[in-house]
Every structure is written in C-alpha cells, then in structure tokens.
Amino acid sequence: MSDTIKTTATTEEYLEVIYMMRAENRIVKGARLAEIIGVSRPTVTATLRRMTRDGLIKQDERKQVELTTKGYTIADTLQRRHRIIERWLTDTLGFDWAKSDAESHRLEHVFSDEVIDRLNELLGRPETCPHGNPIPGNQRGDIQSESFPLSRASDGDRLRVTRISEYAENVGDLLAYLGERGLRPNAEIAVAEISPINRTFTLSHGDKHFSLTSQVADAVWVTRA
Numbered sequence: 001m002s003d004t005i006k007t008t009a010t011t012e013e014y015l016e017v018i019y020m021m022r023a024e025n026r027i028v029k030g031a032r033l034a035e036i037i038g039v040s041r042p043t044v045t046a047t048l049r050r051m052t053r054d055g056l057i058k059q060d061e062r063k064q065v066e067l068t069t070k071g072y073t074i075a076d077t078l079q080r081r082h083r084i085i086e087r088w089l090t091d092t093l094g095f096d097w098a099k100s101d102a103e104s105h106r107l108e109h110v111f112s113d114e115v116i117d118r119l120n121e122l123l124g125r126p127e128t129c130p131h132g133n134p135i136p137g138n139q140r141g142d143i144q145s146e147s148f149p150l151s152r153a154s155d156g157d158r159l160r161v162t163r164i165s166e167y168a169e170n171v172g173d174l175l176a177y178l179g180e181r182g183l184r185p186n187a188e189i190a191v192a193e194i195s196p197i198n199r200t201f202t203l204s205h206g207d208k209h210f211s212l213t214s215q216v217a218d219a220v221w222v223t224r225a
Contacts, residue, residue: 007056007074009109010047011047011050011051011054011056012074012075012078012109013037014033014037014047014048014051015051015056015067015071015074015075015078016075016078016079016082016167017033017036017037017167018033018057018065018067018071018075019067019072019075019076019078019079020079020133020165020166020167021167022066022067024149024165024221027064028064028065028066029063029064029065030044030045030048030063030065031044033048033065035169036167036168036169038169048065051071055068055070055071056068056070056071056074057071076136077136078108079133079135079136080116080135080136080137081108081111081116082104082105082108082129083104083128083129083133083134083135083136084116084119084120084123084126084129084135085100085103085104085107085108085111085116085119086100086101086104086129086130086131087119087123087126087129087130087135088119088122088123089103089104090130091123091126091130092122092123096176096179097130097131097175097179097184098172098173098175098176098179099172100130101131101166101171101172101175102172120135120138125138126138127139127140128163128185129166130185131163131164131166131175131185132161132162132163132164132184132185132221133163133164133166146223146224147162147163147221147222147223148221148222148223149217149218149219149220149221149222150201150212150217150218150220150221150222151199151201151214151217151218153191153194153201153217153222154191154194155191155192155193155194156190156191157190157191157224158188158189158190158191158224158225159188159189159190159191159222159223159224159225160186160187160188160189160222160223160224160225161183161184161185161186161187161188161189161220161221161222162185162221162222162223163185163221164178164183164184164185164219164220164221165218165219165220165221168218168219174216174219177216178216178220181205181208181210182205182206182208183205183220187205188205188225189203189204189205189222190203190204190205191203192204192209198213198214199214199217200212200213200214201213201214201217
C-alpha cells in the first residue's frame with residue numbers, strides 16, 4: 001500500500017476504523033479502539049506505538065489519535081476498495097447488505113487496483129456503498145453535510161436515514177438487525193418516544209414500530225425529513 005512501508009492486515013484494520021471515526025468527527029482514543037476491534041488495551045497501545053513509528057498516525061498530549069497524510073492515503077484507498085466491492089456484492093451478486101460487509105473485508109486485500117477500477121466503471125461509479133457511506137473519489141457533492149446520529153434526535157422528529165456506521169462493534173449483527181426493520185438509506189422514520197431513563201428510542205417506519213438502544217441509534221445517521 002505504501003512506497004516506504006508494507007502494512008499488515010491488523011494495521012489496515014486500525015487505519016480503517018480511525019478513518020471512519022474521524023469522518024464522523026469522533027474522538028479516537030486507544031480505549032475506544034480496543035472496544036471496537038475487540039482486543040485488549042495493551043494490544044492497542046503496542047499497535048498504535050508501531051503505527052506512530054511507521055508514520056501512519058500521531059497522538060496528541062491527550063492521547064487522541066489522528067491519521068498522518070500517509071495513514072490517511074492508505075485508509076482512503078482501502079475504504080474505496082471496500083465500498084466498491086460491497087456495491088458489487090449486493091448489486092451484481094445479490095449478497096445481503098450485512099454479509100457484503102464481511103466478504104468485502106476479505107476481498108479488499110486481494111483485488112488489484114485494475115479490478116477495482118473496472119468494477120467501479122461497471123457499477124456506474126456509485127457515490128455510496130449499500131450502507132450509505134460515501135465512496136472516496138466518486139462523490140459528486142457533499143451528500144453528508146446535514147447528517148447527524150439518530151441518538152441526537154428529539155421526540156416527534158421525522159427523519160430520513162442517510163447511512164449506517166460500519167465500524168460499530170458487531171457490525172454484521174447490527175446491519176442484519178437494522179435491515180430486518182427497514183432502517184436502510186432513504187428510509188423515513190418518526191421518533192415516537194425517547195425513554196428519559198435510558199434513552200431508548202421508540203421509532204415508527206411505515207406500519208412497523210420498534211425500539212433501539214442509544215448505542216444502536218448512535219450508528220444510524222439521519223437528516224430531517
């Protein structure tokens with residue numbers, strides 16, 4: 001991936017998670033990475049130390065993590081590959097949107113740049129992946145500027161789903177859960193109630209009524225309908 005360093009699958013996973021979190025203006029710290037990736041904090045600390053040494057990330061005095069230009073370039077390329085492959089898997093091969101994420105993680109390290117470019121042209125240069133996240137290099141405008149997490153919504157809000165965060169813990173289960181309830185990009189929903197005790201969100205979508213925890217709602221990005 002780089003002229004000066006050969007990245008590992010582990011390093012690339014960290015780069016992609018940091019990239020996705022920073023795209024949402026999330027604060028990235030070692031403890032949060034440990035939760036998302038599912039490893040111990042000492043393991044995260046050691047990996048971040050290596051990535052700093054290799055010039056892929058930098059950390060400030062508060063231990064917040066940022067990508068360097070080198071790290072961003074690698075992560076941007078990986079996410080482009082990942083999201084184009086997801087589109088191909090769902091649109092051409094008929095994979096469901098949950099399985100496409102897991103399969104794409106495996107294939108993004110195998111396909112050549114030429115294959116990715118040809119798939120992109122075959123698909124018509126789609127702007128987003130099946131989960132609504134922008135494909136680097138394909139955007140034809142700022143399609144996410146008005147989006148915010150559903151967890152910040154208020155009682156009575158009428159909203160439209162724009163995308164789903166793909167770095168959340170157990171993302172495959174999350175996508176399957178949301179897909180079964182119709183919470184996909186462009187779905188219109190209404191916030192019927194928010195519990196004042198634990199901020200559980202009761203939503204309506206068409207004739208369906210269901211609840212989401214605040215943690216799940218934090219992974220669903222919406223705009224005002």
